[in-house]
Amino acid sequence: MKTIVVINDSSAEAEHAAELALSIAQMVNADLLIANVFKENTMVKIAEYVLVAAGADSSDMVKTSNKQSLLSKLMALNCSHKSDFTPQISDFDASGFTETNMAQFIIKNNIWMMAKGMKENIALITETRNFDIQCVLNRVMCPLLLVPAKYQLKGLERIVYMADLRYCQLPVVKCLANIARPCNAKLQIAHISIQGLPDMEENYARSFFSEVIGAVVNYDQLFFNNIKEKDIQKVVDVMIHGLSTDLLVLINHQFHFEQIIGRYITGQLPENITVPLLIFPG
Numbered sequence: 001m002k003t004i005v006v007i008n009d010s011s012a013e014a015e016h017a018a019e020l021a022l023s024i025a026q027m028v029n030a031d032l033l034i035a036n037v038f039k040e041n042t043m044v045k046i047a048e049y050v051l052v053a054a055g056a057d058s059s060d061m062v063k064t065s066n067k068q069s070l071l072s073k074l075m076a077l078n079c080s081h082k083s084d085f086t087p088q089i090s091d092f093d094a095s096g097f098t099e100t101n102m103a104q105f106i107i108k109n110n111i112w113m114m115a116k117g118m119k120e121n122i123a124l125i126t127e128t129r130n131f132d133i134q135c136v137l138n139r140v141m142c143p144l145l146l147v148p149a150k151y152q153l154k155g156l157e158r159i160v161y162m163a164d165l166r167y168c169q170l171p172v173v174k175c176l177a178n179i180a181r182p183c184n185a186k187l188q189i190a191h192i193s194i195q196g197l198p199d200m201e202e203n204y205a206r207s208f209f210s211e212v213i214g215a216v217v218n219y220d221q222l223f224f225n226n227i228k229e230k231d232i233q234k235v236v237d238v239m240i241h242g243l244s245t246d247l248l249v250l251i252n253h254q255f256h257f258e259q260i261i262g263r264y265i266t267g268q269l270p271e272n273i274t275v276p277l278l279i280f281p282g
Contacts, residue, residue: 001029001030001031002025002028002029002031002112002113003032003110003111003112004021004024004025004033004111004112004113004114004115005033005034005035005106005113006018006021006032006033006034006114006116007035007037007114007115007116007117007131007133008034008036008038008070009037009038009131010036011117011119012149013117013118013119013147013149014116014117015070015073016117016147016149016151016153017116017117017118017145017147018032018034018070018074018117019074019077019153020115020145020147020151020153020276021113021115021145022077022089024113024145024179025087026078026083026085027156027183028178028179028182029087030112030113031088031089032074032088032089032090033089033090033091033092034070034071034074034089034090034091034092035091035092035094035102035105036091036092036093037094037095037102038095039095040095070091071089071090071091074089075089099132099133099136102136103135103136103140106140106142107139107140107141111140111142112142113144114133114136114137114142114144114145115144115145115147116131116133116144116146116147117149118146118147118149118269119267119268120268133146133265134264134265134266137279137281138252138253142281143175143278143279143280143281144252144265144279145276145277146265146269146276146278146279147276148273148274148275148276150274151274151276154246155183155185156179156180156183156185156246156247157183157185157186157246158185158188158243158244158245158247159176159179159185159187159247159249160188160239160243160247160248161173161176161187161189161190161249162190162192162239162248162249162250163189163190163191163251163255163256164191164192164197164255165191165205165208165209165226166197166200166208167194167254168191168212168213169251169280170213170216172249172251172280173187173189173213173217173222174217175280176278177218177219177222179247181219184221185246186221186223187219187221187222187223188222188223188225189222189223189224189225190225190227190235190239191205191224191225191226191227192227192229192232192235192255192256199228205226206224206226209224232256232260233259233260233272236248236260236272236273237272240272240273240274240275245275247275247276247277247278248273248275248276248277248278249277249278249279249280250277250278250279250280251279251280251281251282252279252280252282253282254282260273261273261277265279
C-alpha cells in the first residue's frame, strides 16, 4: 500500500498541502500519514488542563489541539468523498525528529511521497520550525510535493515533466502516468536541452520519444514538446500560465532544478512558481 507523508508544522500552508495530498491519495489508492513536526503550544496545554478541570469531554479538548484539528478536518473531507477507495488517515508525533530521523522514517516505512506547504512570505517562516526538507529529500528515494500557499486546489488536468529527453527517467514517467491516469490528465514531457548540449532535431526527438518512452509507458494522454527557448523562466511562465499546468515536475539537483529553484529548497518557492511542484530524487 502506498503512503503519503504530510509535513505538518501547524501552519495554514501545511493544511493546504494536506488537502491536496489527500486528493492525490484518493486517486492513487494511497494512505495519508501526518507528521507533526511542531511542539504543541504551551497555551494549548493550559487550555486543555482548564477544560479538564471544568469537566469538559474529549470532543472539547480536540478543538484545542492543532494536531487533532488537521487530522479531524482531513477525516471529514475523506468521509465526504465518494470513491471506491477511502484512504486511511493517521498522524504521529515527529516534533523531536531531526532531518536525519525523518529520512530514516521515510526509508524504513517505504513512503511513496512526501508533501509540504510553502509559505508566501519568507518572513513568516520564522514563526514555525524551519524544517529543512531539502536535507530529507537528498537522503530518500520518494518524491516531494511542494504546494504554494496561493495555489487554488482543483483537479489535475495537465502535468508537465521538464527534462532533457536524452536523460528522461522512465520510472518518473511511469509514476506520473499512475498519478495522471485516474483523472485522465494530460502528461507532457517538456524537452529542454541541458546547457552545453546541442538541441535535438524535431523529427529525431519525436522518434526518440515514441520509441524509448511512449512505447514503454502505456498511457494515451502522454505527449511531447520540443522546446527551443533558452530562457528557462520564460518557459516556466508559458507552462504555468499559457498551458495551464497543474503540476510541474523536476529532478532534484539535476538538469533545470537550479535554474528554476536555486541551489536548494527553502521555505518559499520562487514567485513565478504558482502551482505545485513535484521533485523526484536525483
